[in-house]
Amino acid sequence: MPSPSHSIAVEPTGVGAEPVLALHRRGDLAAEYPRVRELLADLSPGELSKAGRALSKITAHDVLASHPGTPTITVGVTGNAVLSGLSAAVTAQCARHGLFASVDESDFDSWIRDLGDGETPFSVSPPDLALVVLDPAVVFGSVPPVWRPDNVQSVLDQRIDLLASLVTHFTRRNPATTLVLNTIPLPRVAAAQLTDHRSRARLGAIWRSANVRILGLAELAGVVVVDTETLYFDGIAVTEPRLSVYAKAHLRPELLSRYAREVGHIARQRLGRSKKVLAVDLDGTLWGGVLGDDGIEGIEVADTYRGEAFRSLQGVVKKLAAQGVLVAAVSKNDIEPATDALRNHPRMTLHEDDFVRIVANWRPKHDNLQELARDLNLGVDSIVFVDDSAYERGLITRELPDVDVISFDTEPAHHVEKLLTDGWFDTIELTTDDRLRPQRYKEELVRRDFLHTFESPSTTTSVNSTWVSGWPGPTTGNCLGSRRSPCVPTSSTSPHNVFSRRTSRPFTAIRTAMCWESTPPTALATTDWWARYSRTAPGQRSTSTISC
Known part of the structure; x- marks a missing residue:
């Protein structure tokens, strides 16, 4: 939505790391730690490192003394070379997410001892997160002065075999x-030392095969692999010659x-603080234009330059x-x-069924987000909010500081990158239950909405006239009988019950009602007007809409 002409809330303006440094100079950094998250929100990598160095000088004990609810995590860093500035960067990235990280960096080239059985702090007191950072020198430091791709392959095979063995034992x-x-990046300067393109291609194939093996270690429990190729794809050089040679x-x-930044996301996942809800604006965010002014035919969702960006x-x-x-529209x-x-725009990629909730009204958006969280039975800290309006973003930041806010501007080509940059919804592993979550939440919201109107005369009449079909029988195999009974609202734990009164012996009641005298049923399969299906074991409380 376009910003109103007046503004009662604005986004914080950035002045670099100075506010954090000022808190540190005054000795107030631990006491004011909850403010740090907002102060770091839009800093550049260089400014984040400055802030991270100041944050590294306070301890978890200092922060918890003032704010005992602050989530903390211990991080150990090891590798084969100097990791200049990594500890400060990790500290700052964790602080961006409201976490406090205690980062301990191991000695130079100590990764083998740290992962092995050596008596190092890394192995004696294992951290919550153990970062093993390997760079190209772990390979090229062991090849002969005049090397060919086969020499590189030999060293890579030895290194990856060793890494796999150490990782397996460490995780156990x-x-x-x-x-x-x-994954280990391949510097261009290494490939350029080979003058023929065939040898360069072979080196590339060997190197990528080794990285495939490293990526395969992510199948082990407790192992995460960061693919560095996705980090330097945007043009960041792998090495800085002076730092590499001299330091x-x-x-x-x-x-x-x-x-x-990736480590910050992993730390957030480790502490169970991944986000669950994406609340998005519509006008200027999911499509171009203003629906109320331009109509369905006038909004941009495809077929134009900007429309293609919104479609993406x-x-x-x-x-x-x-x-x-859980995607919700808040507009x-x-x-x-x-x-x-x-529902009806012919070029719309997102449709009504893709949303667990569509909230379109003229109430303040922070009120709508609070209500959405209540309806979903989640905290507001589970929500990521996206809007193109600085006014709306500033209002949410002020009224709901636990909601993370993504700033979209007037250039829709940047929207995808901004949405994905912080990996808000990343998880270690995606399960079938994860994929089914939106549908289950939608069904639960339908149930809640229904119950909210349960006392109205029209709803009660509708419910009383609704029929439920039930088939008693075993938990597997064909159902053996059929009876129909009208839904009767009761004070039962279920919103519907096939009996007009509650009973302390539901199994006996089912048997009697179904005229099942010879063999007790082991399940009752039911279907109702919501087309939901459940099998309820005798004596157990069903979690579905229909229960007995």
Whole structure:
């Protein structure tokens, strides 16, 4: 939505890391730690590192003394070279998510001892997150001066075999630790030392095969692998020559900053603080234009340059919903045209069924988000809010500081990158239950909405006239009989019950009602007007809509 001409809430303006540094100079950083999250929100990697160095000088004890509810995590860092600035970057990235990270960096080139049985702090007191950062020097430091691709393959095979063995043993000894590995980037300067393109191609194939093996270690319990290729794809150089030669820091600080951002996401997942709800505006966010002014035919969702950008964003949101993210629309619009656009626009990628809830009204959005959280039975800290209006974003930041806010601007081509940058919905592993989550929440919301109107005369009449079919029989195999009984609202734990009165012996009641005298039924399969299906074992309380 476009910003109103007046503004009662604005987003914080950035002045770099200075506010954090000022708190540190005054000795107030631990006492004011809840403010740090907002102060770091929009800082550049360089400014984040400055803030991270100040944050590294306070301890978890200091923070918890003032704010005992602050989530904390311990992080151990090891590798084969100097990891300049990584500890500060990880500290700052965790603080961006409201966490406090105690980061301990191991000695130079100590990764083998740390993962092995050596008496190092890393192995004696394993951290919550163990970062094992390997760079190209772990390979090229062991090849002969005049090397060929086969020499590189030999060293890579030895290194990956060793890594796999160490990782397997470490995770068995320390099941409570999440071990974070990375694929090893191939610097251009290494490939350029081969003058023929065939040898370069072979080197690339060998290197990528080794990284495939590293990625395969993510199948082990407690192991996460960060694919560095996705971090430097945007043009970040892998190494900085002077740091690499003089300081043995073989990964460029900008690349380590990107890596630290991923670590912040993993830390958030480790502490169970991944987000569950994506609440998105409609006008100017999911489509171009204003629905109330332009009508369904006038909004941009495809077929134009800007429309293609919105179509791309809708495709990503749809993919997130298919992976268990609860997508809700929160828009200042009338509900009828908003749902009509989602149902009937011929080029719309997102449709009404992709949303667990469509909230379109003229109430303040922070009120709508609070109500949405209540309806979903989640905290507001489970919500990520997206809007193109600085006014609306600032209002949410002020009224609901636990809601994370993504800033969209007037250039829709940037929307997808901004939505995905912080990995709000990342998880270690996606399960079938995760994928089914949106549908289950939608069904629960239908049930809640129904119950909210349960006392109205029209609803009561409708319920009393609704029939439920039930088939007693075994929990598997064909159903053996059929009876029909009208739904009768009762004070039972279920909103419907096939009996007009409650009984302390539901099994006997079912048997009597179904005229089942010879063999007690082991299940009751039911279907109702919501087309939901359940099998309720005798004496058990069903979690579905119909229970006995």
